[in-house]
Every structure is written in structure tokens, then in C-alpha cells.
Amino acid sequence: GRHRIGTTQAPQVFLFLLSVSDAIFTGLMVCSSGSMVPLLHRHHQKIQYIHNCKGYHKCSPETRAAHAIVMLVAIFVVFYMLNSILAFDIITLVGSYLWLMYTSHTLASCSPTICLLLLILMDSTVPNFHS
Template sequence: MASKDLAIGMIFLLQTTFGMLGNLSFFYHYIFLSFTGCRLRSTDLIVKHLLVANSLVLLCKGIPQTMAAFDLKDVFNDFVCKVVFYLHRVGRGVSIGTTCLLSIFQAIMISPRNVRWAELKFKAPKYTVFSLFLCWIIYIAVNIIFPVHISGRQNTKNITNLKNFGYCASVHHDKISDSLYAVLLSVPDALCLGLMLWASGSMVYILYRHKQRVQYIHRNNVSPRSSPESRAAQNILLLVSTFVTFYTLSSIFQIFLALLNNPSWWLVNTTALLASCFPALSPFVLMCRDASVFRFHSTK
């Protein structure tokens, strides 16, 4: 085994372990709150689905990449490759969609209490379950033809027009079909990204205006700590910047991976690492934003 394969295998293993511990710990926190009878917020259900989607991404990307780096590729036959790639794509899509939903619902909840927003504030929690169900259905349907392009390496020995991912391979079709399929996959992601940026920008603007209105209260506060509005805005920006940074980088590398017929070892592994960065880090960002997590652990 080459030293570079050992190094990348350890990186994938640490990333997957670190991310799974974060997602499972946060999920356990919500399970504990449910059993103790605590009232959960409407956004907590969205966060739980985000944690499930993140775990799906980490399991279906991190574990296969780790096994491939350690030269344990025999288990990846044609069926396993199709299932693993499909579940990863669904998990990735739902992770994007639920992050978008989280931002939109938070923007609605902190919106001004005027006539225009009052009805939406009242109805939004009722549509949480439907929105999550629709999110799963959309990405399950959009990615249903994804396994057609994936095959086990042992089944592609006589095929020259393929792209090697280490443990599985992608078979190329005609460029028009590949381009149309790439657009089909990108439209929901681009829509979610745009909505999330709009919702997060709206939250920052609302919090800024609220801070301006109550500035005279904070002016009399001699504490060096920043105001609650500023801390909330910083937390929103932290989550959004984490999402946008890693998914933008991941998308760029995915484009290069799709355009090159024979991608390098470095490009394949870097793309896989970036694809799992947000699922691995987001639970820790969410825990930093959720004060109830620290109250829960401090009272145990």
C-alpha cells in the first residue's frame, strides 16, 4: 500500500468518525429531550432530518473511500456500487434541502409581528412535515437514474469509456445526455442555495433593524459582551458561510471531475473529502448555535 493511500485513508477515517460522532451526539440530544417531555421547536424536526441526511452522506461516502484507500475494494460489486452512490446522492440532496428549510423557517420565525407575516408565522410550523417529506421525495426521484451511470469495477474491464472512482466506476454516455442530466441534478441544489442565501440575508437584516431600534438599551449596558441580536446574526452567518463555502468548493471540484475523462488520484479524493466536510462539521456548528445543548449537558 502506497504511503499516499494510507494517508488519505486515515483522513477519510478521521473525518467520517468525527462527523458521525457529532451527528449521533446531537441526535441523541433530541431523543433525550423527546423522552423527557420537553417541547421541541418546529425547526428541531428539520435539524433531526438534517442529521440523518448528514449521516447518510458520511456513511455512503466516507466508509467506501476509506476502504478503497486501504485496498479493500472486493466488496463493491455492481449492486453495492449503485446503492452506495444513490444513497449518497440522496443524502447530499436532502442535506442541502433541509439546510435551506432551516434557514427559511428561522427567517419566518424572527420576522416582524405585522399583519403580512402573522398568518405565515402561524401556518409555517404546520407545513414542516410536508416540506420535509417533499424534500426527500424530490431528491429520491431526481437521483433515481443516477445508478445507471455507476458500475462495479469488475464489470467495466472491457469498457474504455469510464471514470474510475477507486472502488466504483462511472460509465460515460453521450455528451448531450450527460449535460442534460447534470442540469437536472443541479437545478434543485441551485434553487435551495439561492433560497437559503435569501432567507439568511433576510434574518441578518431583520436582526440589524431590531438592534437599531433598541440601541438605546444596549448603549446603557456597560457589559463588553455583544448584544443578543449581534450574536444571533453572527451564528446565522457562521452556518451559512460554512454551507456555502464547502458546497461551492464541492460543486467546483465536481464540475472538474465531470469534465475530465481521466481525473487524477488527487482530484478524485479531494472531491470526496469536500463532499463530506459540511455533513461532518454542521452538527458542531448547530450545537454552537443551540444553547439548549449546553444547558442539557451542564445539568447532567
């Protein structure tokens, strides 16, 4: 006979399949973003003489871009993992806890907000009002 998935196993199977696809795509995002850091470093090495002629005393644009990439990916992954843990708790717990759903929604909106603020703070063209 055929093996039927019981009603208690269906959420776990769905959650497992969703987690595997999420892990694959998050890993691809981390790898693609991480591959930009060595590219930016090599580019910085190639054009370093231009920066030396202009008298850059701050971080180069390539270094700032690499830092931004690493920070944005780290923030995304941390908030995504926290949100995934809460989603797992919401699905597997018998009772539907409203505070877990509110916390999950809040975490989901925190990542883009923090990333946007970081990009604004790191942008050298934005006026710095605290100096």
C-alpha cells in the same frame, strides 16, 4: 424526427439541470438566511434599552446570531461551490480519478464539521478553557 441526446451529451445535460436546481435552492437559502440579518438588527434596535440597563459590554445576542448566520452560510456556499466544481470535473473527465472523488468526499464532510466547530466556539454558554 426526434432529436436524441447522444451518450456524450447526457452527462452534460444532467449536470446542467442539476446545477440550475442547485443554484436556485442555494440562492433561496442565501436569501432566507440573509433576510434574518436585518430582522435581528431591527430587533436589537427595539430592545437596546434592555441591554443598556443590564450593562452588556460584549456583543449582543442579536449581533452574535447575525454573525453566526453570515459565517455559516458563507462557509456552506464556499464548500458547496468547491464540491460542485470537483463533481463537474469528475463527471466530465474521461478517466475516473480516485483522488478527485476522495477530495470531493472530504470537502463534503468539511462544511458540517467546520460549521459545528464554529457554533461551539461562538456559544457563550460553553466554558472557555483558553482564558
